[in-house]
Amino acid sequence: MLAGTYxxxxxxxxxxxxxxxxxxxxxxxxxxxNPLRLFSGNNLTLTRDFLLSAFQPxxxxxxxxxxxxxxxxxxISTTLLTLRFALLAMSVAIPCGALxxxxxxxxxxxxxRRHKMLGWVLRPLxxxxxxxxxxxRSIHELIWGLLFITAMGLxxxxxxxxxxxxxxxxxxxxxxxxxxxxxxEAQRALQAIGAGSIVAFLAGLLPRALPDLITYxxxxxxxxxxxxxxxxxxxxETIGYRIKLASDxxxxxxxxxxxxxxxxxxxxxxxxxxxxxKRMET
Amino acid sequence: xxxxxxxxxxxRIAYLRRQQPRxxxxxxxxxxxxxxxxxxxxxxxxxxxxxTASQRSANLERxxxxxxxxxxxxxxxxxxxxxxAMELLVEGEALKAVGMTLALATAAAALSGLFALLFIPGxxxxxxxxxxxxxxxxxxxFPLIWDIINKVSRLAFVFTRSLPEYILGFLLIxxxxxxxxxxxxxxxxxNFGILGRLGSEVVENAPPRPAxxxxxxxxxxxxxxxxxxxxxxxxxxxVYFFYRWExxxxxxxxxxxxxxxxxxxxxxxxxxxxxxxxxxxxVLLGALIVLAGDLLSLLVRRWLRVER
Amino acid sequence: MPKTSxxxxxxxxxxxxxxxxxxxxxxxxxxxxVERGEKVAIVGPSGGGKTTLLRLCNATLQAHSGxxxxxGKCSENLHPRQLRLIRSQIATIPQDLGLVPNLRxxxxxxxxxxxxxxxLGNLRNLLAPSKNTISKIHSLLERVxxxxxxxxxxxxxxxxxxxxVAVARALxxxxxxxxxxxxxxxxxxxxxxxxxxxxxxxxxxxxxTLLMSLHNLELAxxxxxxxxxxxxxxxxLDQCPQxxxxxxxxxxxxxxxxxxxxxx
Ligand SMILES: Nc1ncnc2c1ncn2[C@@H]1O[C@H](COP(=O)(O)OP(=O)(O)OP(=O)(O)O)[C@@H](O)[C@H]1O
Ligand SMILES: [Mg+2]
Numbered sequence: 001m002l003a004g005t006y007x008x009x010x011x012x013x014x015x016x017x018x019x020x021x022x023x024x025x026x027x028x029x030x031x032x033x034n035p036l037r038l039f040s041g042n043n044l045t046l047t048r049d050f051l052l053s054a055f056q057p058x059x060x061x062x063x064x065x066x067x068x069x070x071x072x073x074x075x076i077s078t079t080l081l082t083l084r085f086a087l088l089a090m091s092v093a094i095p096c097g098a099l100x101x102x103x104x105x106x107x108x109x110x111x112x113r114r115h116k117m118l119g120w121v122l123r124p125l126x127x128x129x130x131x132x133x134x135x136x137r138s139i140h141e142l143i144w145g146l147l148f149i150t151a152m153g154l155x156x157x158x159x160x161x162x163x164x165x166x167x168x169x170x171x172x173x174x175x176x177x178x179x180x181x182x183x184x185e186a187q188r189a190l191q192a193i194g195a196g197s198i199v200a201f202l203a204g205l206l207p208r209a210l211p212d213l214i215t216y217x218x219x220x221x222x223x224x225x226x227x228x229x230x231x232x233x234x235x236x237e238t239i240g241y242r243i244k245l246a247s248d249x250x251x252x253x254x255x256x257x258x259x260x261x262x263x264x265x266x267x268x269x270x271x272x273x274x275x276x277x278k279r280m281e282t
Numbered sequence: 283x284x285x286x287x288x289x290x291x292x293x294r295i296a297y298l299r300r301q302q303p304r305x306x307x308x309x310x311x312x313x314x315x316x317x318x319x320x321x322x323x324x325x326x327x328x329x330x331x332x333x334t335a336s337q338r339s340a341n342l343e344r345x346x347x348x349x350x351x352x353x354x355x356x357x358x359x360x361x362x363x364x365x366x367a368m369e370l371l372v373e374g375e376a377l378k379a380v381g382m383t384l385a386l387a388t389a390a391a392a393l394s395g396l397f398a399l400l401f402i403p404g405x406x407x408x409x410x411x412x413x414x415x416x417x418x419x420x421x422x423x424f425p426l427i428w429d430i431i432n433k434v435s436r437l438a439f440v441f442t443r444s445l446p447e448y449i450l451g452f453l454l455i456x457x458x459x460x461x462x463x464x465x466x467x468x469x470x471x472x473n474f475g476i477l478g479r480l481g482s483e484v485v486e487n488a489p490p491r492p493a494x495x496x497x498x499x500x501x502x503x504x505x506x507x508x509x510x511x512x513x514x515x516x517x518x519x520x521v522y523f524f525y526r527w528e529x530x531x532x533x534x535x536x537x538x539x540x541x542x543x544x545x546x547x548x549x550x551x552x553x554x555x556x557x558x559x560x561x562x563x564x565v566l567l568g569a570l571i572v573l574a575g576d577l578l579s580l581l582v583r584r585w586l587r588v589e590r
Numbered sequence: 591m592p593k594t595s596x597x598x599x600x601x602x603x604x605x606x607x608x609x610x611x612x613x614x615x616x617x618x619x620x621x622x623x624v625e626r627g628e629k630v631a632i633v634g635p636s637g638g639g640k641t642t643l644l645r646l647c648n649a650t651l652q653a654h655s656g657x658x659x660x661x662g663k664c665s666e667n668l669h670p671r672q673l674r675l676i677r678s679q680i681a682t683i684p685q686d687l688g689l690v691p692n693l694r695x696x697x698x699x700x701x702x703x704x705x706x707x708x709x710l711g712n713l714r715n716l717l718a719p720s721k722n723t724i725s726k727i728h729s730l731l732e733r734v735x736x737x738x739x740x741x742x743x744x745x746x747x748x749x750x751x752x753x754x755v756a757v758a759r760a761l762x763x764x765x766x767x768x769x770x771x772x773x774x775x776x777x778x779x780x781x782x783x784x785x786x787x788x789x790x791x792x793x794x795x796x797x798x799t800l801l802m803s804l805h806n807l808e809l810a811x812x813x814x815x816x817x818x819x820x821x822x823x824x825x826x827l828d829q830c831p832q833x834x835x836x837x838x839x840x841x842x843x844x845x846x847x848x849x850x851x852x853x854x
Contacts, residue, residue: 016520016586024392027385031462046457087322114670134576138569142448142536143549147565150553151345152338155331189688192650193763194678194705199712203701207690226446233448236329240449247456255453259445266444272311279307280692281745288725295728295740302741 053252057260062251071254074242079261082238085228089163090221096164097171103129105176107187108201129172137169141227145234154235163227167220174216182209211280218273225265348558355559370563376548379564380571383544386462386537387530387575390469395523397470398477403507404435405478406485414503415494435478443475451537465537465544473526480522484515517586524579531575535568545571599662600625601767601799602647607656609642609823616642617823619656624801626766629793631810632803634820635843640803643820644769647801648680649673661766678705681760683770687752691745695736695755698744699727702762730758734788750781757789767799768792775805782806786813807839 060071068074102108103125112119145162152158187204191197195204232240239258246254333341353362371377403409408416410432412425451468458464485507492510501509512519538546545568552561602624609617617639624630632640645651646658649665658665660676668676681702689698700715700723707715715723724740731737734754739747744755753773760768770789774782786802786809793800804810810817811831819827819842826842827834 013516016582020392020523023388027388027392030381030385031389031466037461043458050453050457081328084322084325085328087318088328091319091322110670134573135569138532138572138576139565140532140536140568140572142539143546143565143568146549146553147561150558150561152342153331153333154329155333155338156327156329159328185684185686186688186690189682189684189686190701190704192648192677192682192684192688193680193702194674194676195701195712196674196709199704199709202709203704203712203716204688204690207693211692226444230446230448233452240446240452243449244452247453262446263441263444267440270440275307276311279305291725291728292721294737295724298738298740 050252050255053256056253057256058251058253059257062246062254063249075257075261078237078239078242078258079265081236082225082228082262083265085159085163085231085236085238086221086224088160089167089228090217090224092160092164093167093171093220093224094217096168097175100129100133100168100172101175101179104133104172105179107179107184107205108198110197133169133172133176135169137166137173139166141166142230142234145231149234159231159234159236163224163231167224171217171220175213178209178212178216179205182212211277214280215273215277218269218276222266222269225269226262229262345558348556349562351559351563352557367563370560374548374560375543376545376564376567379538379543379545379548380567382462382542383534383538383568383571384531386465386469386534386544387527389466390473390534391523391527391530393466393470394473394477394526397474398481399512401435401438401474401478402481402485403503404431405439405482407432407482408486408490409503409507409511410435414497414506415490417494417497436482439475439478439482441475442471443479445472445475447472447533447537448540451540455540455542460541462542462544465534465540465542468537469530469533473530477522477526481519484518484522485511488515520586521583524582528572528575528579532572535571599659601628601661602801603657603659604646605657605659607646607653607658609639609646609651609653615823617646617653617820620823620825621656622818622825622828624799626799627793627797628816629790629800629814630802630816630818631814632801632818632820633805633807633810633842634826638820639823640820641771642823644682644771644801644803647767647769648677648682650677674705678763679766681763681765681768683753683756683760683768683773685772685775687756689744689752689755689759691743693744695731695739695742695744695747696724696727698755699730699759699762702759703764706763727758727762730761733761733792734758750777750785753777753781753785754788757785757792761792765798767801770800770802772803772805774809779806783809783812790814 058071061068069077106126109122110118112122141163144165145159148154148158148162182205184205186208187200190200190204228236229239229243232238232242233244235241239262243255243258246252246258351363351366353366354360356362408414410428412428447468450471451465454464454468455461488511492514493506496506496510497503534544536546538544538548539550541547545564548564549561549568552558552564600623602622604620604622607617607620608615620639620643632643634640642651646653646665647660649658649660649668652666661679663672663676665673665676696719697716700719701712703715704712728737728740731740731754734757736747736751736754739751739755744752747755756773768789773789774785777785786804789800789802790813792798802814811834815830817827817829817831817834818825819839821842827838
């Protein structure tokens with residue numbers, strides 16, 4: 001019996017690895033099997049220039065521009081704009097995601113065998129919010145952005161909503177998974193002493209899941225900062241926009257400055273999230 | 283109860299309350315978040331639009347008018363949809379684009395996974411220390427080396443993680459030319475950071491007993507990693523791999539916008555040609571692939587019986 | 591309802607109760623009565639039906655036939671509100687204790703009243719409790735012997751201390767009866783005995799009914815005036831410990847033939 005399950009286990013492992021390898025080989029073949037042609041001729045010098053510039057990020061424009069704002073001021077205002085975009089998108093996505101997550105999860109439901117009527121209301125609500133969740137996150141935020149821009153032109157609201165839609169879906173998915181995954185012992189204990197299902201959820205499950213919820217939300221904020229940077233490519237003057245301008249002029253050292261700024265922002269968010277988590281857990 | 287006893291109790295409670303350190307950091311964080319949110323909402327527009335409201339609604343009307351597939355709009359008959367879609371799929375290269383999207387994602391996930399596996403033992407705090415898994419490794423000639431290896435690999439993970447795929451793709455294509463491998467590299471670099479971090483957490487949380495046995499029997503750190511920790515946490519690693527593959531698929535659909543055949547490329551082309559019906563078709567096709575990827579990843583998770 | 595008749599009714603009254611999980615009969619034809627203020631230990635082998643019996647007592651499970659009366663009220667077909675009212679009068683200490691580890695000790699205790707208050711009252715208690723409430727909790731913690739832990743994080747307490755938090759929560763509830771399902775299975779013998787003693791003393795002081803399932807026969811015999819032995823879902827014995835003869839105890843715990851085979 002034991003040997004049998006063990007063998008099965010090994011088999012499933014080997015099969016997984018084999019299947020992955022096979023898929024990878026097919027993909028390599030589809031992509032053309034010569035990745036090394038990337039680094040031929042002129043590319044090599046460009047690559048070297050680019051990598052060497054990492055050691056001397058620009059503190060001023062590589063080619064001075066008459067009458068322009070000082071470089072470092074531009075960096076600061078770009079950083080602030082990127083951060084602001086991320087915050088705006090998240091402040092829409094978090095409440096929407098939390099609402100969707102609650103609708104999609106069964107953790108706070110009363111016993112629907114007892115409340116038949118309620119079951120008829122809750123089940124369709126749950127299903128439809130799951131569908132909304134899956135659909136909204138299956139389209140990338142940049143594509144949402146593109147759709148909004150072609151539909152009615154670029155604007156602050158369009159950009160925020162384009163990011164908030166898929167982000168609400170992703171947050172909702174993870175939140176609801178966390179509600180379902182956390183151990184229910186406290187919730188059940190509270191129900192056994194007469195708590196209603198919603199109160200038992202609020203007092204027994206939510207506090208338990210809170211550290212995980214917060215950690216994940218911070219991770220999403222980190223992603224939002226990156227997305228905000230990328231939205232520079234559709235016209236909002238965030239980090240991506242500056243990188244694009246600098247790249248058009250081959251100003252690699254300026255690019256590195258912006259990359260380092262992005263890195264610093266991500267580091268700060270990660271540090272903050274870790275510090276919060278440590279204080280909430282121990 | 284006498285008033286006096288009650289008073290001493292209250293004094294005692296106040297004392298206990300003072301003994302417990304106040305969570306100032308939590309309070310300050312909450313305040314900072316509220317302030318940051320307020321600042322974000324009140325500091326003005328991100329982008330000053332030049333369009334007026336009427337232009338905007340005219341835009342919207344035109345866009346919506348062109349969303350139904352052109353032949354269907356002409357004949358008013360949805361049976362014309364199938365040939366139109368088939369044509370887009372085969373001759374419009376949508377199928378090829380789908381294949382490319384999946385290939386990009388798979389190659390990138392595999393590359394990043396492979397390289398992450400190489401760096402993970404360096405980044406795991408329980409392995410790259412002078413005392414791996416709490417067992418003394420003998421007298422090290424230079425104990426600081428482990429600290430340095432640890433810091434460097436962690437830094438590598440965070441740095442690569444902080445670079446968005448799209449920006450990396452843009453830079454790599456501008457340096458290396460429009461080649462799908464540039465996009466693979468872009469996806470792989472970002473995911474290397476994420477997989478590396480997730481993987482080193484898995485290694486840190488793996489049950490230490492088997493690995494300790496390897497070291498106690500004279501094996502090294504690498505031996506413990508390969509022979510004990512990796513087999514132990516195989517399932518979890520595979521689950522993370524599929525989780526990242528799923529997001530790679532999502533990301534690969536847009537990377538095509540940078541000029542390499544994949545769905546994003548077709549979407550931008552259709553947009554430029556103002557054939558919004560085709561654009562919507564490609565967008566929905568992309569959504570379908572992402573959903574399929576989600577489903578596959580879910581099935582693998584079920585199969586390996588590990589929750590994420 | 592006249593108060594006197596209410597207080598005269600037994601705390602729990604089972605009449606020919608049968609309870610199934612799917613096809614499996616967890617309890618068959620159980621009849622018993624537990625009076626107010628009585629202290630009863632439920633013993634018996636694993637799978638004997640102890641947990642099932644306790645779950646019937648706080649109406650988290652419904653009998654399939656027969657009647658269960660809790661505090662004089664039949665627990666069948668109750669409106670959810672009445673059901674919650676009954677549950678709020680019975681304190682339950684589950685085996686896993688059901689505490690929220692990342693809340694403070696006082697927050698866990700304050701949720702003892704959760705069934706007696708509405709949503710707003712509960713939120714207020716959990717987030718901004720009154721001085722009186724905290725003072726009450728402090729006195730309860732003093733009773734269970736860990737008053738210094740009032741503001742500590744629950745996860746930082748030892749297993750034995752957490753059990754005491756669960757007891758304090760039960761007391762804060764001001765119940766008519768306390769149910770405890772194997773409350774001492776995860777602590778050392780000395781702590782197990784002191785917790786059983788504590789619960790007994792408290793039940794005596796306040797005239798509470800105490801129903802506790804125990805795997806430790808010694809503890810059950812030393813501290814309880816009445817033992818109920820469950821085996822295979824039936825009441826195998828129901829006596830005071832002095833009257834129990836060793837033969838029937840052995841029969842209560844004897845391994846069945848199939849169990850022996852499974853082990854070998
Ligand atoms: N949720 C359930 N679903 C199906 N069967 C169950 C369930 N709970 C208990 N049973 C079965 O009912 C019978 C009685 O279980 P119960 O939990 O009451 O035993 P117990 O005396 O508390 O045992 P233990 O000492 O191991 O806790 C057992 O055969 C058990 O397998
Ligand atoms: Mg039990």
